[in-house]
Amino acid sequence: MAWITDSLRTAIGSVAGLNPLNRAATALPNVFTHQLALVAYMSSGMLRKVIAIPADDRVREWRDWQASKDDIALIEAEEARLGLQAKVKQAEVLRGIGGGALILITAGDHAQPLKPEQIAQGGLVAVNVVSRWQISGRNWIRDLASPDYGAPTMWEVSSNGKQTPIHPSRVVCFRGEPIPAGGTVSDEDAFWGDSRLLRVYTEVQRADETQGWFAALVRKAKLLRIGIPDLDSMDEDRIAKRVGLIAEGEGILNATVFRSAGANGDAGETVTDYQVTWTGIPAVMDAFDQRVAAVADIPFTRLMGRSPAGMNSTGQHDTDNWNRAVASGQNLETKPCLNQIDPILLRSAGVAQPDEVTWKFAPLWTPTEKEEADTFKTTMDAVTALMNTGAIPEEAFNKGVQNLLTEREYIPGLDQALEEVPEAERYGGMAEPTAADLGGDPSAIAGQPRTTVVAGDAAHFFADAKPRPLYVQRKLLNADELIAWAKSVGFTSTLPAEDMHVTVLYSRTAVDPIKMGESWNENEKGEIAVKPGGPRAIERLGENAVVLLFASSELSWRHESMVRAGGSHDYGDYQPHVTLTYEAPAGIDLDAIKPFTGRLLFGPELFEPLDLDWKSKVTEA
Template structure:
C-alpha cells in the first residue's frame, strides 16, 4: 500500500522562492560551513580570490623574515643554516597549507631512528638538523587528544601518524613537529571537521562572500553581451508560426534586413512592423561590484589595497593606515603564533649552526612596515636631539645620566634600527665610550662635550660669518672614472677633483654653528653599493645622482644653521664631466652601481672664479 501526499501551494511561495536554495529566510540560520577537499582545491585552483586570500598573509608574514641578535660570526652561521635547510620558504609553505587545508607541520629531521620518542634538543650537535619536511594535515593525522591538565600537550594531540610510501603508519611525537593551525574553531568538540586536532580552512568563513562576488561579476559580464538588444514587432507573428514554411521565410527576410543594415546602416521593414533598440544601463554596477569586493576584503581581513592591488579611494587617501593595521596584525601573529610554533625548531637550528646554545642568541621579527629615507632621517634627528637633551649642557640643562650610559644606549638603538650603516663593525674595532681606558679622561670629556653640544669643541664664541662650501672628496674616484670612460665618456673631472657637494651657501654664516658631522665615527662615509642612481644633466654638467639619506640629512642641518641653497631641492650627486661627447645619449650611460667611498668633510669659502679652475683629463 502506498501513500500519496499532495501538496497545494500558490504563487506566493513560488515568487519568494521558499524551500529552494535561494530561500530568503535561509539567511537567518547558520549551518556547518565546511567545504570538502575537492571544493577547496577547485576554488583555490580556479578562482583568483581564494588563492590570494590564502597566499597573501602567508607570504607577507615571512617576507621581511627576522634578524638574529648575536655576534657577527654567529649571525653568519645561523643565516647559512637557515639557507641550507630552506627554512624561510618552508615556513611560508607551512603557513600557506595551514590556511588552505586547516593545518600543516614542519618535521624536524635529526636522524633519530625512533620518532615516537620526544625530541631531546640538547643532543643536537653541529649539523644535527638533517632536513625539514613540510607536511599537510591531509596526510598527517592527529592522534588522541591529551586531556591531562598537567601535561604540556593538554588539549593537543599526544601523537601524529603519517602514512609512508609502503602504506605503513609512522607515529611521530609532537615535539618533533612545528605545528601551524588554520582558522580557529569555536569549540573543537562541536566542529564538524573530520580532521580532529587541526583547525579549519580560512576559506570556510569567506566562501559565501567569494561566491557572491564571483556571481555578481559573472552576471555583469553576461550583461555586456545583452548591452544592446533589437526588438521587432511583427503583425500576426504567432499566427504565422503555424505555417511550416513561415519560419524559413522569416529568417530569410531578416537576414536580408540585417545585411542591408550592416552595409549602409539602413534596415528595411514592412510598414506595419515596429523596430526598437533597447540598451542596458551599466550605471552603478561598478560601485556594486566594488562593494562586494570590499566585503570580501573585510571577511578575509586583508586591505583592499593589498588584496586587489588597487589605489585607495577618497580625497587624500593613501591606504597607509589600512596597511599599517594589517602589518601590525601580522606582526602580532608572528609573536603569538609563529614564534611558539618554531620554538623547538629554532632551538635545534641554533645548536645545529653553532654546536652549542649560547644564552644571548635570540632573534626579532623584522618590521613589515618600512620607513622611507626621509622618515628614517627624521627619526635619527629626533633621537639625536633627545640624546643632547638628556646629556644636558650644564646650567639650566643638567645632565640626566652619565655620558657613557647614554652613549651605549644610543649605539644599541642605532645598530638595531640601522640608522648608521657599519656602526656595529666600527664599534667592534674601536670600542664603546664606556670601554675606554681610565687614562682617556680627556678624550672622554671631549666626546661628552661633543654629545652635549657638537660645536663645543670648536669654539665657545661666535665666529665671523663667511660664505660656506662643504664637500666630501670621492676616494675611489679612479674606478668610477674608468667605469664611465669604458662607455665612451672621453674626458672627466680629475680623480682628486671628484667630490660630492653638501653645502654651497653664498649667504655668509657662522661656521661654528654648523658644527661637524659628529655622527660618523672616523669622519669618512661609505655609500653602500646599489640603491637609486641615475644620470642627469645639470646645465653643462653631466652628473650621477644617487640616494644617500645621511648626506640629505646633513644638508638640511646646515641649512637650519642659516646656510642658503640656490636650488629647489638637494640631490646628492657627483659631477662626471662638463664635456659630454656629441652623439652620446645620456639615457644610454649606465651609472656606477658600486660603493662610493667619501672622505671627511672639507669646509671652504666659495671662490668667485671656481668655474675657471675646472680641468678635465
C-alpha cells in the same frame, strides 16, 4: 498552447548550460566542510588572494638574526638548503585553508622523540609540508591536568599507501584560531581550529556571483530582441531554423537578416537592440569587494591592488594598519612555530652556542634615505636634550646611546669597532692614571693638586677644580666676515675680530668647572657652526651695546645644562648673540638694517675666571 510552451522550453533549455550565471551558482557549494575547503580555494581567484596575501606578507622580508657574522652565514645557508622560507609560506597558506604542518626529517626512527641535543651539523635532513588531510592524530589527550590537553600522543602520515608514525616533537603545526568547543566538534577539528577561508567564503561567493552577473550583462549588451510573427503556429524545427538563420547572419555578415513588413498588413519580423545602463555598476561591484576585504580583515587597496580613491588619499593609513596586523600575526602565530624549529635548525647549521642567538622579523616597510635622515636627526636632537639635563650619569648615558646606535644600525660596523675599545675608555670612564701617564710625578699619584686643562684650550686653564665664579665663551672664528658686513651697513667701528664671541655662561655663583661637562654637538676640533639663515635680529642690549641675535639650540641647551649643574645667569632669558659694537653711530636706524645671514663658526669653549671689570678693557677698531 501546452505544445508551444514545451517547444520553447526545449529550445531555450538546450543552451541554458552556456549561461555564466548558472555556472557561477554551482561553482562553489553553498555548504561545505574543511575537507572541501581546498576545492573552494582552487576554484576562486578571490579566495586564493584572501589566503595567500597574509601568508606571503608574514614571510616576505623573513628574519634578521642577532649573532656573529659567521653564525649568521651558517644559519642563512642552512635555511636556504632546507627551503625553509618558502615552506613556512606553504604552511601559512594551509593554516588559512584549514591547517597544515611542517615535518622535521632526521635520521633514525621518526616515532621516537626529537631532542635538539641529538642534532649534529647537517642533522636536519629535510623539512616537508603536509596539510591536515595528510596527517592524522592518534590517542588524543583528554586529561585536563595535562599541558598537552587536546593534542595527540602520536601522528600518522599517509605515504606510499602506508601510515608512518611521527612523534609530536617532529611536527610543527600551523593551526587556525580555536573553534568553540562542543559535542559536535571532533578532536581533529578542535585541534586544527578555524579556517580563514570558511570565514570569508560566503562574502567571496557573493562577490564572484556579482562578477558573473556583470560578465553576463556585458554579453547582454549585444543582445537582440527578435519578434517573429505567428511564432505560436511554428513547430520546434521551424523555430530553430529561423533563429539559426538570424544568428548566422550576425556571425558571418555582421548584419541582422530578418523579414521586413509586407503587404496586406504583414507586420514582418522586428529586431530590437537591448540597451544597458552602466551607471552605478562599478560602485556596486566595489561594494561587494569591500565587504570581502572587511570580513577578511585585509585593506581594500592591498586586496585589490588598487591605488586609494578620494582627494589627498595616499593609502598610508591602510598600509600602517595592515603592517601592524601582519606583525601581530607574525608574533602570535608564525613565531611560535619557528621557535619550535630553531633549536634543531641552529644545531644543524653548526652554530656553536645556539642559545645565545636571537632573531626578529625584518621590518615590512623600509624608509627612504630622507626619512631615515629625518628620523636620525630627530633621535639625536632628543638624545642631546636628554644629555643636557644631566639627569643620567655620563657612563650610563654613553652605554645607552651606544646601544641605541647599534640596535638601529645607524653606523654600520659600530658594534665590532666598539668591541675593540678597552672597557675603561668605551663608555667614557676614566681609569686611574699611572706614573707613566703623569710623567713620573709622584706627588700627583699621591693625590696632590695637578694642572687640569678645561675645554681643551691650553691658554685658559685652572690649576684645580675649586669652585669659583665662571665665564665660558666661544670665539667667533669667521669674525672678519661679520665685520665686513657691519661696515657695509653703516657701522663705523666694531669690536676687534679676536674679541668677537658668544657667551655660553656668565655665572656669579661659584661652580666647579669640571662639573660643567662638555658640549655634545661640537666637531672633533671643538667647534660648532650655526647654519646660514634662520631667525636673526639686530638689537640694542643694555645702554649702548649693539648685538646680532641668532637662534642656536646647541648653545641654548649647553647653557641650560651648565645652569642645571650649578651655574647662574644674571641677565634673564638666555639668548645667543655676538656683540658688534658699543659705539653705534648716532641716528643709525637698526630696524632698517637687514641682519647678517651668513654662517657663524665658533671655536672651542674657553673656561675663564669671571672678570667683573671686563667693560674697562673693551676697545674698538
